[in-house]
Amino acid sequence: MSDRRPFERLAQAVVAQHEQLLLRTPAPETATIVAGVSRCRRRRQQRNYAVGALFALIVAAAVGGLARRSAVPSPVVAAAPPSVGAAALGPIPPAAGSAPLGFPDGSRVLLAAGAVAEVRAIEPNGARVALRHGTLTAEVVHTSQTSWDILAGSFDIHVTGTRFDATYDEATGRLTVAMHEGQVRVAGPCLDEALGAPATKVFVCPTPTVATPTVATPTPDPAPQRPPPEGQGASMPCAVSGTCGQPIEEVAPAETVLAHADELRLAGNSLAARRSYRRVRERFPHTEAAAKAAFLLGRMAEDGGSLDDAAATYRAVAGERPSSPFVQSALGRTLELEHRRGRITEARALARKYLDAYPSGAHAAFASSLLKDAP
Amino acid sequence: MPRPPPPPRASAAPAASESLTIGALVGAAQGDGATRALAERELVERFKAYVRRLLTRTLGPFVEIEDPMQEVFFRLFRALPKVRPPEALPGYVTSVTVNVAHETLRKRRRSRWLSFFAADELAEIAGSAADVSEEMRDFYLAAAKLSPEAHLSVTLRHIEGMSLDEMSAILGVSLATVKRRLTSAEQELAALLGCPQPPAPLRWKETAE
Structure with a gap:
């Protein structure tokens, strides 16, 4: 008999x-x-547009007259000024305000005097630039794969090929987009809409709620709240909640505020995310939502290098909600933090506490290693 | 020799037993705006653990599963109108997940071809993954040398613990094809791992479902 064992x-x-x-x-x-999933949808939509455009081009060429022109895809931006500096990750130096910054896909970004912006990602088919304050002019070369994002506060201007000015006022959270060519998609906590040239529009989401699509007088419009950005669902529908025009953090249930804060955090809007998490802790003290919010605030503080704040916040998780499943992770991370800060005695005390409570937890091996050489 | 019991299938797709039924969620996820977003979020919440487990078991611990997970839910939401009846969603989730796993394996194989990425180099990657036992590393390194179909057959059967009938339904091939693929995959894998294998007919008697 063969052995299968x-x-x-x-x-x-x-x-x-x-x-x-x-x-x-x-x-x-x-x-x-x-x-x-939202990103997948956006990519698929772009691909569909590209296939559609290609098909249309082939048909046009077949009909006649366009064959020669279709051979070379022409960028949307014509006669763009020569690029002086190549873009690199990090803050855009003020000196670049007088000359455009060139990107690998041929696109250019020009900062007006006094503007503050940062290049967060550069890819072969696009880039992500965060505009903190001031005016930025973007000339994005259109190809079938173009994917550019200009982030301004909690807004995301998604670009596939166009020329426009974006002005962001950090103090008021007001974004003004002036379209010269093409089309962009502007998404924020309270809106998700397309804007085509020629047009100028002001977007405001006061502690994110309502966008004001007026050029001259951007007063908040309390009536029709737009649906949330695809796949996010951060804001509650007005018809259901009856809270149109009020900040999500003040009226929505804990789960919704948490989800909203998660989206802000994942979008890189740390300031707004922290504010939302803190509001969860204030409005729903000693709940599971508050424990999760505290844990994520600790993670954000840790990521930002504020180790003291992170440790204090992790400790708050256990103090405020001892039964929370986040207590284990918070304790594990605290002992990691103490070790990183060189506080070996404190780290070992926490390691003992961790092993007593969670002998097979995720940090058990690390805790054991700390205690191996303990006196 | 009696065959040992199959591995436990702790990962069976969750049934529609939560407060809001799967049918109601499937309906809401085809709506608009916030309702749709909330329903999709709830569906992700319910199925993500299962999808993650199935992807990890089929692809192995050395593959980043975040992208495949997103792709699973993207396809799932796109295909919701086709799910009839809506209560069949759990089975549909399994099918979509296995399809995505299959594509991921094919992509990985293609990229290895294109980049002249020798299978032996996987050992270095595997070596860098912490907390992975020698058995698991050996198993998935050997499985990575199989064809995507063979890899999937052997992991669905022996790691996920699926029955032959389930595999036939999910992979969309006949029972005979499943058996043929599995036999060949097992023999190839056993040879790579240095495990003795019984002849196929004997094994099918033992594994008769």
Whole structure:
């Protein structure tokens, strides 16, 4: 009789270890997946547009007259001024205010005097630029794969090929987009809409709620609240909640505010995300939502290098909601932080506490290693 | 020799037993605006653990599963109008997840071809992954040398613990094809791993469902 056991044993060992790995490693957050689905939709839409455009071009060429012109895709931006500096990740130096910044896809960004902006990502088919304050002129070269984002506060101007000015006032949270060519899509906590040239529009989401699509007098329009950006669902529908015009943080249930804060955090808007998480803690003290908010505030503080704040916030999780599942992770991260800060005695005390409470937890191996050489 | 029991299937797709039924969620997810967003979020919340487990088991611990997970839910939401009846969604989730896993394996194989990425180099990647046992590393390194179809057959059967009938339904091929693929995949994998294998007919008697 043949022996099948070695193969079976191996498979069973692999299955057993899978279970342990899944328990040890945190699952992707729902907000991350939802945001990813939105990105997939956007990419698919772009691809469909590109295929449609290609098809139209082929048909036009076949009909006649366009064959020669269709051979070379012409960028939307014509006669753009020569680029002086090549774009690099990080803040755009003030000196660049007088000359455009060139990107690998041929696009250019020009900062007006006094504007503050930062290049957050550069890819072969686009880039992500965060405009903190002032006016920025973008000339984005259109190709089938173009994907450009200008982030301004909680707004995201998504560009596939166009020329426009964006002015952002950090103090009032007001974004003005002046379109010269093409079309962009502006998304924010309270809006998600397309804007085509020629047009100028002011967008305002006062502690994100309502956009004001007027050029001259941007007064908030309390009546029709727009649907939330695709896949985000951060704001409650007016008809249901009856809270049109009021900040989400003040009226929405804890889960909605948390989801909204998650989206802001994932979009890189740390300031607004922190504000939303803090509001959850204030409005719903000692709840599971408050514990989660505290834990994520700790994560953000840790990511930002504020280790003292992070440790204090992690400690607050256990203090305010001892039964929360976030207590384990918060304790594990606190002991990691103490170790990183060189506070070995405190780290070892926390390691003992961790191992007593969670002998097979995610940080158990690390805690044990700290105690190995302990006196 | 009696065959050991199959691995536990702790990862069966969640049934429609929550407060809001799957049918209601599927309906709401085809609506507009905030209702749709909230329904989609709830569906992700309910199925993400299952999708993650199935992807990790089929693709192995060395593959980043965030993108495949997003792709699963993207396809799922796009295809919701086709799910009839809506209560069939859990089975549909399994099908979509397995399809995405299959594509991920094919893409990985293609990229390896294009970049002359030798299978042996996976060992370096595997070596860098912490907390992975030798058995698991050996298993998935060997599986990575199989064709995507063979890789999927062997992981669905032996790691996910699916029955042959389930595999036939999910992969959309006949039972005979499933058996043929599995036999070949097992033999190839066993050879790579250095495990003894019984002849196929004997094995099918043992594994008769």
